[in-house]
Amino acid sequence: xxxxxxxxxxxxxxxxxxxxxxxxxxxxxxxxxxxxxxxxxxxxxxxxxxxxxxxxxxxxxxxxxxxxxxxxxxxxxxxxxxxxxxxxxxxxxxxxxxxxxxxxxxxxxxxxxxxxxxxxxxxxxxxxxxxxxxxxxxxxxxxxxxxxxxxxxxxxxxxxxxxxxxxxxxxxxxx
Amino acid sequence: xxxxxxxxxxxxxxxxxxxxxxxxxxxxxxxxxxxxxxxxxxxxxxxxxxxxxxxxxxxxxxxxxxxxxxxxxxxxxxxxxxxxxxxxxxxxxxxxxxxxxxxxxxxxxxxxxxxxxxxxxxxxxxxxxxxxxxxxxxxxxxxxxxxxxxxxxxxxxxxxxxxxxxxxxxxxxxxxxxxxxxxxxxxxxxxxxxxxxxxxxxxxxxxxxxxxxxxxxxxxxxxxxxxxxxxxxxxxxxxxxxxxxxxxxxxxxxxxxxxxxxxxxxxxxxxxxxxxxxxxxxxxxxxxxxxxxxxxxxxxxxxxxxxxxxxxxxxxxxxxxxxxxxxxxxxxxxxxxxxxxxxxxxxxxxxxxxxxxxxxxxxxxxxxxxxxxxxxxxxxxxxxxxxxxxxxxxxxxxxxxxxxxxxxxxxxxxxxxxxxxxxxxxxxxxxxxxxxxxxxxxxxxxxxxxxxxxxxxxxxxxxxxxxxxxxxxxxxxxxxxxxxxxxxxxxxxxxxxxxxxxx
Numbered sequence: 001x002x003x004x005x006x007x008x009x010x011x012x013x014x015x016x017x018x019x020x021x022x023x024x025x026x027x028x029x030x031x032x033x034x035x036x037x038x039x040x041x042x043x044x045x046x047x048x049x050x051x052x053x054x055x056x057x058x059x060x061x062x063x064x065x066x067x068x069x070x071x072x073x074x075x076x077x078x079x080x081x082x083x084x085x086x087x088x089x090x091x092x093x094x095x096x097x098x099x100x101x102x103x104x105x106x107x108x109x110x111x112x113x114x115x116x117x118x119x120x121x122x123x124x125x126x127x128x129x130x131x132x133x134x135x136x137x138x139x140x141x142x143x144x145x146x147x148x149x150x151x152x153x154x155x156x157x158x159x160x161x162x163x164x165x166x167x168x169x170x171x172x173x174x175x
Numbered sequence: 176x177x178x179x180x181x182x183x184x185x186x187x188x189x190x191x192x193x194x195x196x197x198x199x200x201x202x203x204x205x206x207x208x209x210x211x212x213x214x215x216x217x218x219x220x221x222x223x224x225x226x227x228x229x230x231x232x233x234x235x236x237x238x239x240x241x242x243x244x245x246x247x248x249x250x251x252x253x254x255x256x257x258x259x260x261x262x263x264x265x266x267x268x269x270x271x272x273x274x275x276x277x278x279x280x281x282x283x284x285x286x287x288x289x290x291x292x293x294x295x296x297x298x299x300x301x302x303x304x305x306x307x308x309x310x311x312x313x314x315x316x317x318x319x320x321x322x323x324x325x326x327x328x329x330x331x332x333x334x335x336x337x338x339x340x341x342x343x344x345x346x347x348x349x350x351x352x353x354x355x356x357x358x359x360x361x362x363x364x365x366x367x368x369x370x371x372x373x374x375x376x377x378x379x380x381x382x383x384x385x386x387x388x389x390x391x392x393x394x395x396x397x398x399x400x401x402x403x404x405x406x407x408x409x410x411x412x413x414x415x416x417x418x419x420x421x422x423x424x425x426x427x428x429x430x431x432x433x434x435x436x437x438x439x440x441x442x443x444x445x446x447x448x449x450x451x452x453x454x455x456x457x458x459x460x461x462x463x464x465x466x467x468x469x470x471x472x473x474x475x476x477x478x479x480x481x482x483x484x485x486x487x488x489x490x491x492x493x494x495x496x497x498x499x500x501x502x503x504x505x506x507x508x509x510x511x512x513x514x515x516x517x518x519x520x521x522x523x524x525x526x527x528x529x530x531x532x533x534x535x536x537x538x539x540x541x542x543x544x545x546x547x548x549x550x551x552x553x554x555x556x557x558x559x560x561x562x563x564x565x566x567x568x569x570x571x572x573x574x575x576x577x578x579x580x581x582x583x584x585x586x587x588x589x590x591x592x593x594x595x596x597x598x599x600x601x602x603x604x605x606x607x608x609x610x611x612x613x614x615x616x617x618x619x620x621x622x623x624x625x626x627x628x629x630x631x632x633x634x635x636x637x638x639x640x641x642x643x644x645x646x647x648x649x650x651x652x653x654x655x656x657x658x659x660x661x662x663x664x665x666x667x668x669x670x671x672x673x674x675x676x677x678x
Contacts, residue, residue, distance in 0.1 A: 001439070001502055014446060049332045053357045055674045057382025057463055062332050063426070064452070067445035081330035097290040097305065098356045099335060102327045128376050133296045134360035153382065155462060 014068040018075070019157050021164040044076035045167065048086035048110065052103045052142075053135065054093030057153040058120040062090065064156040077163055083109040088166065089143075094122040094129040095136040107143045115166060118145045119159060121152040178211050179235040182242065189243065190610050197230070197241040197610065202252050205244050208233065209254035209261070218528030218541075219645075220614065221623045222264040223638040224272035224297065230638075232612070232623060234528070237546055241612065241625075246274050249298075253279035260527045260645055267678075271362065273298030283311060286355040286677060297363055315341035315349045323659065327356045331663075334673035338662075345658040350651045358677040365637040370396060370470050370602070373634045377624070378465050380639050381675030386412075386419040387617030388639060388675075389468035391624035394549065395637075396470040399611030399628050400603055406593045408472035409550040414485070414588050415455070415464045415473075416616075417581040421492070422451040423618040424574040424581075427670050431571055432503065434663045435512035443499050447492055454488040457481060472598030482589055489582055500575055513568040517665030519653040520565060527645045531620025532577070533669055535561050536569035543616040555587050565653075570668040604632050617642065619672060641675030 049062055065072040072078065080086050083106045095103055107116070118139040121127040126137045139145050149162035186198030200208070208231065212219055217235035224230075229251050231242045244251045253276035255262035265276040266285035273295030287294075289308030294301045320341050327335035337353040361380060365373050377392035378385045390412055397404060404412070429444025452462040458481035459467050467474050503509060521538035528534075530541055542559040544552040560576035562569040607630035615622050620642025627635040650669045654662060 001506065004439070004443070004498055004502060050328055051332075051334050051357070053359060054334070055379040055382040055385075056334050056672065057379065057385065057465070059332055059334065060383060060426070060463065064445070064449060067449050068442060069446070069449050079332060083328075093357065094359065096357055096359055097292070098288045098358055099327065100290065101307065102335065102356070106328050128372070128379055129359045129361075129364060132360035132364055133291050133293050134358050152379075152465065153463065 015071045015074070016069055018164065019161050021161055021168045045087045045115075045163075046080040046085050047077060047088045047090050047163075048080055048083045048106070049090045049092070050083075050103060050106050052091050052093045052099045052123070052139065053096035053129075054120065054122060058092035058123075061151075061153045061156050061159060062092070062119065065159055070156045070160060072160070072163075075164065075167060077167070083107075084111065086110050086114070088115045088117060088163075090117045090119055090163075091139045091143075091145075092119050092123050094126040094132075095139055095142050097134055097136055100136050100142055103139075103142055115146040116143055117162060117166065118148040119162070120154055121150060124148040124150060127152060177235050177238055178216060179208075179233055179238050179240050182208060183240045186242065195239045195241065195612050197243060199243045199245055202244075205231070205242065205252050206254065206257070208242055209257040212254075212260075213258045215525060218525070219258070219260055220528070220621070221625070221638065221640040222261050222268070223625070223640065224268040224274055225627070225636050225638070226272075227274070229268060229272075229274055230625070232625070239547060239612070239614070249273060250275045250277050252277055256280045260648070263648065264644060271295065271297045284308060286358045288355055296360065297366075310353060312339050312353070313349065313351050319343050320348060336673050340659060340662070342659055345660070347654050347657055347659055347662070350654045350662075352647060352651060354647065354673060355677050357674045359674075361678045362636070362638065365634050367629075368634050370632060370634065373637060374469050375466055377637070377639060378468075380678065381641060381672040382463065382465075383423055383672065384419065384617040384619060384622065384641075384675065385463050385465045386415045386468060387615050387622050388624075389466070390416060391613050391615040391617075391622045391639065392626070392637070393468050393470045394613035394615060395611040395624040395626045396602075396628070397611065398613060399609040399626055400470075400605055401609075402471065402599060402602065404472045405596050405599065406550070407476075407595045408597045410588055410592050411473050411477065411597060412468055413551055413555075414585065415459060415467060417584050417588070418451055418455050418458075419464065420581045420618040421578055421585075422448050422455070424578045425451065427667065428499075428503075428571060428574050428578075430670075431513070431567065431664065431667045432509060434667050435509050437506065437509045440499055440503060440509075443495070447495065450488060450491060454484045457484040469598070471602050472596070474598070476597045482592075485585060485589055489585055492578075493582055496578065503571065503575075510568065512661070512664060513571060513668075514566060515564075516567045516661050517653045517657055517668060518564070518566045519649055521563060523649055523652055524565070527649055529620070529645045529649055530616075530642045531618070531646070532570050532573040533646045533649065534620065535559065536573045537565035538563045541621065543614045543621040547614055549613070549615065551588070554591070555584055557584050567664055567668040602632075605630060608635070619643065619670065619675075620646065639675075639678070641672050641678075643671035643673075643676040647671045647676060 186200040220232040270287035292305040294303040323340040326337040335356040378389040425448040429441040433441035524537040605628035623640040
């Protein structure tokens with residue numbers, strides 16, 4: 001273990017420079033946040049991930065955000081274990097009818113002010129599962145969504161851009 | 176003669192497609208099959224509904240056969256009482272198709288939580304209330320017992336499901352699972368879909384196994400059409416399948432160590448996993464290689480310089496992975512958590528026909544790449560690691576050894592990659608009612624795909640059976656007598672799919 005730790009200390013960090021926030025998303029968000037009169041939470045957001053029906057592809061890429069290349073926590077973003085500790089719900093999947101109530105209750109358990117990020121094509125628009133008897137549809141059909149991130153699944157970089165847009169916006173909305 | 180062959184010959188043959196047959200059997204034969212399975216003569220590969228029929232796919236090595244029970248009265252004899260691995264599948268058939276397993280010991284709904292607004296969506300499809308049906312969990316009673324309900328929304332970044340623990344102090348007396356939360360209605364979405372659309376859906380049954388699912392679906396369609404993918408496509412499909420296996424095993428090994436509070440291995444495995452996904456992106460244009468395998472071949476040939484990226488990857492993992500394995504093996508605090516935790520008995524694994532690392536860590540060597548086998552694996556050299564201990568540690572070691580095998584397979588695949596086209600010219604139209612079956616080895620175990628096609632080239636029916644169907648129930652057994660704090664470790668060492676199971 002010592003050699004492994006020593007090597008890690010000596011080698012250059014794997015962490016890559018941050019991508020810039022998604023501009024289009026930023027403008028749209030800035031408006032919605034100002035109008036909602038949201039108070040800024042500082043550059044630190046606690047995220048609760050909710051799989052509301054995903055195929056688990058999105059979860060794999062959300063996991064990747066924590067690896068050394070993307071290192072989500074350097075931005076003050078971190079995943080928490082309970083909606084009661086969260087500022088942001090990061091929701092994936094077409095919302096299945098069997099998960100609808102759980103999603104609504106998770107949202108209700110999250111203290112205000114809160115934001116919802118719909119991650120992935122299913123969460124944005126139901127994806128290939130559109131029209132199924134077992135799916136409600138996009139996340140926005142169940143709870144209000146602030147940011148939607150495209151992709152099937154979205155790459156960690158796309159996820160990072162969407163989340164950074166949220167951070168930048170909470171800065172701007174205070175200014 | 177094998178009993179399966181005798182049963183098939185006594186039944187009314189329906190289809191004798193390449194590699195397997197299907198026969199319609201009566202009540203007596205249906206029960207007799209269950210008795211054979213219960214006595215350990217062969218294992219069940221799948222049990223699913225199809226209009227007014229139920230199909231039971233059985234493996235009696237080396238033979239695979241499908242037995243069909245016609246249910247004009249919408250009933251069939253339940254076999255779950257004799258052979259418990261069938262229980263949840265029968266409950267799912269009742270929920271979706273409204274075909275009743277007569278005399279089943281468990282009549283509770285499984286996938287249908289009373290939220291769909293319809294009953295029997297693939298059967299009579301009648302409107303129903305959507306306000307949620309109560310669910311009767313099994314009781315475990317007595318003064319020291321307490322209940323711990325967990326989920327469907329869990330603490331980590333994982334899929335939703337409900338676990339109900341009955342504990343005596345720290346010790347788990349009973350775990351009961353309730354699944355179905357991510358049921359998306361996949362079998363009905365597939366009905367009438369074009370092959371292209373259906374392949375996309377198949378690739379999203381369980382995202383972590385998108386390559387394996389797309390491969391299983393494509394092979395089933397190709398079997399139904401009586402065509403074979405070009406050799407180069409077969410080999411590149413195997414490259415993708417092995418990359419997927421390596422990526423998932425790295426993720427699992429890291430996550431298991433993380434659940435034992437050993438973050439260092441998790442961090443390093445995360446780096447290696449990311450390198451695999453980046454190589455996949457370089458070679459095939461998508462990190463998880465979604466939608467790359469299609470009926471008739473693959474959607475695009477290797478990108479330029481792809482072979483270089485793969486060689487670099489093989490070298491890089493080959494160099495750094497052994498250090499992590501040594502660290503795992505030598506860290507007493509980690510071994511203290513994984514060794515002798517969550518022991519799964521070999522007899523149960525054989526009874527349930529559990530595949531993948533769950534089966535192989537408890538003595539069951541089945542690997543669909545070896546038997547029934549599919550190209551190009553007969554041309555490659557690899558071992559199927561098997562252990563007997565059945566604990567979390569053994570499931571970690573199976574992954575470690577499989578990862579090494581997959582690295583060697585990748586090198587062999589690259590060295591012998593045939594030239595040529597990677598996709599058939601337009602596929603022939605199917606004979607109406609043509610059927611095809613495929614069994615493919617995903618990272619988690621064997622995936623079964625069965626399709627029936629319409630004459631216009633659309634899907635009439637498709638069933639995709641995840642390996643988790645035969646692994647989830649065993650987690651309930653493996654956790655018994657362990658402490659609550661070891662559940663995440665045991666659960667992660669199984670890493671069953673919720674989405675693949677819930678369909």
